[in-house]
Amino acid sequence: MTKVIEALQSAQFLVDANGQRIAVQLSLTAWETLLNWIEDQEDKAIIKEALPKLQSLRKHSENPDWVDWSAVKDTWDSE
Secondary structure (H helix, E strand, O other): OOOHHHHHOOOEEEEOOOEEEEEEOOOHHHHHHHHHHHHHHHHHHHHHHHHHHHHHHHHHHOOOOOHHHHHHHHHOOOO
């Protein structure tokens, strides 16, 4: 999250003749940081939506290949 905040704080503004902000400019690195963060948020939303169904399926499965959510949850929460 720190990188996202730094990317937002690095924004430069284009102003018109009256000094009003009319556009924002970001470095390519900052832009890519923001895009990656947005994509991660979308991925998390998809997983959050699918999680109840996956948990229900797991309850009825003896498949040893299932990964317990608590084993990977911290990876998602730390970003």
